[in-house]
Amino acid sequence: MRTTTDSEATPLAAAAASTDPIIRLHPDDDVVIARHQLVAGMCLGNGITVRGLVPPGHKVALRAVQSGAPVRRYGQIIGFATRPIESGEHVHTHNLAIGTFERDYAFGAGVRPTIHVQPPAQFQGIVRSNGRVATRNYIGILTSVNCSATAARAIADYFRRDVNPQALADYPNVDGVVALTHGQGCAIDANGEALEVLRRTIGGYARHSNFAAVLIVGLGCETNQIDGLMEAQGLAGSATLKTMMIQSSGGTSRTVAAGIDQVKAMLAEANQVRRQPVDASHLLVGLQCGGSDGYSGISANPALGTAVDRLVAHGGTAILSETPEIYGAEHLLTRRAVSQAVGEKLVARIRWWEAYCARMNASLDNNPSAGNKAGGLTTILEKSLGAVAKGGTTDLVDVYSYAGQVDAHGLVFMDTPGYDPVSATGQVAGGANLICFTTGRGSAYGCVPSPSLKLGTNTALWHRQQEDIDLNCGAVIDGTRTVEQMGEEIFQLMLATASGQKSKSELHGYGHNEFVPWQLGAIT
Template sequence: MSNVTSQPGDVTARPAIEGLASSLILLNARDDVAIARQQLLPGGPLSADARVTGMIPAGHKVAVHAVAEGQPVRRYGQIIGFAKRAITVGEHVHTHNMAMGNFERDYAYGVDSHPTHMVEKPATFLGIRRADGRIATRNYIGILTSVNCSATVARAIADYFRRDIHPEALADFPNVDGVVALTHGQGCAIDSEGEALTLIRRTLAGYARHPNFAAVLMIGLGCETNQIDGLVESQGLKRGAALRTMTIQQTGGTSRTIASGIEQIKSLLAEANQVKREPVDAKYLTVGLQCGGSDGYSGITANPALGAAVDRLVAHGGTAILSETPEVYGAEHLLTRRAVSREVGEKLVARIHWWEAYCARMNADLNNNPSAGNKAGGLTTILEKSLGAVAKGGTTNLVETYEYAQPVSAHGLVFMDTPGYDPVSATGQVAGGANLICFTTGRGSAYGCAPSPSLKFGTNTPLWVRQEEDIDLNCGRILDGEQSVDEVGEAIFQMMLATASGQRSKSEVHGYGQNEFVPWQIGAIT
């Protein structure tokens, strides 16, 4: 299998399939499989001269061409796996007869890069301009912890200001979106000079300087490895009215620290409330792209629709952060071809190689990424999942590659190296500066993110009907034939602008956001 090379346009188009059943979706003329719009029964129509040979669940794959044992199977015109045994026309294609295999990808750095058409008059949203010129989409006061040991104290302080418990606490401060405690399970028992400490410090610093926080109170225990003084100095942070720090040991215990923290937050509220929204260009919008609970429709509806919105955002000067490195694995060659330089593309490939080595060290397999829900929804291998996932990035150039939680300064489509686990991935994106998250889902998601609002887009109408209270937009209208990918992409772009202007997402209404702060934990715990 390793002598097979995957690149766009590398397979001669198959003969046209006459009379393909309307219950099927064929994405590319080179494909060996079509996708079922609804459950198909044995004996049902496949094409003018073929029938379905077994039950095919909705969103799953059915073979439209015979594939010999050991040969590649293609969807999106790309390799998604290899036949474990001979596959016949009309057969269900899934884990029982298709698996991963090694193959070469042609990275062809930059061959598909092209000038980006920028609009003459950029769109605007109602943003909050900070004194230093940074633009916020929300106005929170944040409580960060240097170590897990101070998490209980931080939560107690934030709970004092919860509008659902103590509505009077923020009654005089309507322009403050809330006080949130972002806690984590790290900060000690790690190498004081190692990568793990660097990573948690970079993540916390990204949140400490995030424009969606009017001010931040950072709380430690006092004896942890991740000393606040070291964090502040190493990350170039500056204490002042917008960044205050304290430790439980120095303050004199739990009760005193909670009381002191509450008073400090109270002293910040009046100034934090003195904000107003004003029209700002869309270039100030940085959107983190996520997909979770993906299914067989993700690469057909929600992901390409979000990609169409990203193309609009980039044309208006904004930035989109594509991430989840294990979920672009096998499709990275589609991004390197769009890289603005060989250096940008090679940085992405270097992160792919890091993940291969990381998984080898941990006796893990990159193909273990499709979850039980992904597989139930029709996704078989990480290759298939990745090809659908990269569609979120649209069609513009890849202008830069970042490591986890690094500050994002480029405008356009960028890549940030993160795990595929959504809370960890989005935490890195927000630390890098994302002031909005867009999250596609096919199985259903109950995710939110603070301090950046999160929008969720469903891939299919049954999901929308079942879980409308958590989903902000139904992209299943594409599958239903009611709207095009481009039309839904425009709707997503307008929803981005409206949410950045202050319109609350459904996850915000439900109060999601504090528990979803999950910095990437890497390295030995001693």
């Protein structure tokens, strides 16, 4: 067993000048990153000559590495050589693999107080009657079971501006009526974890600040009975929270007609909202990465981390998630845990995932995906070390179960799968009113009712898919922006988007199909 050392937990070094063909991140690294494609015979300095083609974002060996020896990037172990690696050689799946080693969790060793900015930054938010602050103003149609999904979508479709432009013509302050459906709710243990998680997720959406009002539609005979859902989640019917069931409403057509009437009755009140200046402490930002590449941990992720540090300094909250994608880097977070109890909660979730994968005859190294590997990421250890950079450098103040209601301020962690729609669904259920999503390969993700910002890791992606990407963090790779400068741009974009500025995914209408609660347990 190999053990990491405290000296390895070092912040990322600044990227090299844009004229340098490689980027070196830490003095202890065994590899550098290709800024653009490298070809055989290129001299990289210090007697290093490239051996063969190396794609952009991929790794090149700085020195010879023996078979079985650890390979470091970010000053951290990202895997072990599966055969001897020569200086200048491409380092990837053909000669590098995951291995076991002990992490020094050093609970709380890196804790340091946050210096809060006074006065805090502000954005134009929507203040609800209960004091919670929204960034958007939707009416939501939720479902207790997959059987009511068709009726829920039909209700929402009546109010689509592209289908029936007059339906919301008199309600300009309502962002839309959306149906968020799922494929669960029946054939599961009525007293089990699967139903508990589903109900926690639906309950989180039902009380979400970005919904002015909610209608929950069920079938009537499902395991996830609406009465049970309401009781379990402490919800009560009101003018802004209505429920109905197809079986007791007389069938699909009558349910849809009654649902439309219910929404119509909600619209006038929902339209009364006005935006007003509120402190950034009311921002709760979910952090996501998808379609990651070799540049993610150099540009977009650390830039987002810098923005998170700013958000926390202004009193706001950020949710880091995707537990399988911090695997191998969790020791960097436990060092920042405000207490040993918080750190141990995080480690407990890591152990759960190890056992879960073992039961399923799977490996946590099934992640990275094919696209991640094409972009230069070789092992989950390497991917995780870049992914945790999204969380910045402030203290880890708490760890939450999937879809748990986030009530802390600062950086928190929520246990979720790495699959983006499932992970972000949990974050929004926990209260996230904005999502920041880094991507290197490209993404077209949305997350109604919370706006989702796409942060590209490289300029080639920006040129290729600019209509879907909100900000090009590839400027860090190009040498035209520092991570700090990019972080400030992201923070200002957070504030503008929270104030009502539309994200690219909102302009394209994404987000209605990405409600995906985590499905656990047996289907019987």
